[in-house]
Amino acid sequence: MRHILVPALILVVLSACEATDPPPGEVIGGFRFVATMETDEDDARCRFSGAPTELAFEGVLSYERDTGKLWLTSGEASREGRLEGSTFRTRTPADGPGISRRLSSCTCQMQMVEEIAGELLAAKDCGDATPDKPVAPVAPERTCPELVDGEESWRNCGCVRGSIREGVEFPDAAASCTCDVGGQQQAAPARCTIDYVLEGTLM
Numbered sequence: 001m002r003h004i005l006v007p008a009l010i011l012v013v014l015s016a017c018e019a020t021d022p023p024p025g026e027v028i029g030g031f032r033f034v035a036t037m038e039t040d041e042d043d044a045r046c047r048f049s050g051a052p053t054e055l056a057f058e059g060v061l062s063y064e065r066d067t068g069k070l071w072l073t074s075g076e077a078s079r080e081g082r083l084e085g086s087t088f089r090t091r092t093p094a095d096g097p098g099i100s101r102r103l104s105s106c107t108c109q110m111q112m113v114e115e116i117a118g119e120l121l122a123a124k125d126c127g128d129a130t131p132d133k134p135v136a137p138v139a140p141e142r143t144c145p146e147l148v149d150g151e152e153s154w155r156n157c158g159c160v161r162g163s164i165r166e167g168v169e170f171p172d173a174a175a176s177c178t179c180d181v182g183g184q185q186q187a188a189p190a191r192c193t194i195d196y197v198l199e200g201t202l203m
Helices: none
Strands: 026-037 054-063 069-074 077-084 087-092 099-101 110-122 146-148 151-153 157-169 178-181 184-187 191-202
Touching (some): 069 087, 077 110, 110 191
Antiparallel strands (some): 026 054, 026 191, 054 069, 077 087, 087 110, 099 110, 110 157, 146 151, 157 191, 178 184
């Protein structure tokens, strides 16, 4: 799938593992994702410059039926996570401390962890159709996933609703680290988050 936007700050492609072609496991579906930044006045939010307000990318969700492993593959990158029922979660890196990054807006290095969480919904639960992507009618009793002859089927799934969280930690924050916030240099927090509301539409 083609990745539409690769912002400098976000880990969506930069930190994931190299993807395989085709995606690993059994394909659930290809989705067009849009992530919109949360902008409320939460003290835990990162305020420094450089974070895009919107992310857009295409990705394929696939999984391994016996183990519950899940992959989100986008462009040349793939993230591994877990699928439980209709909900999934990925973490990049998979475990341990975050990945080191340095931005021009901050005077010290940071460590970043990306967490993506989502729920697959049946097309009937995806809300209003859009002009370019109408939601196909689905019988009310159909679910996502659906059991067909004792096995899971994803044919009724129409969308994903979830979140992306970029967790940022400044190990050197106590050593006079500053970041650009609205054109002014301010002390970097010990840690903060960049949060997005994630919506995916079946392609």
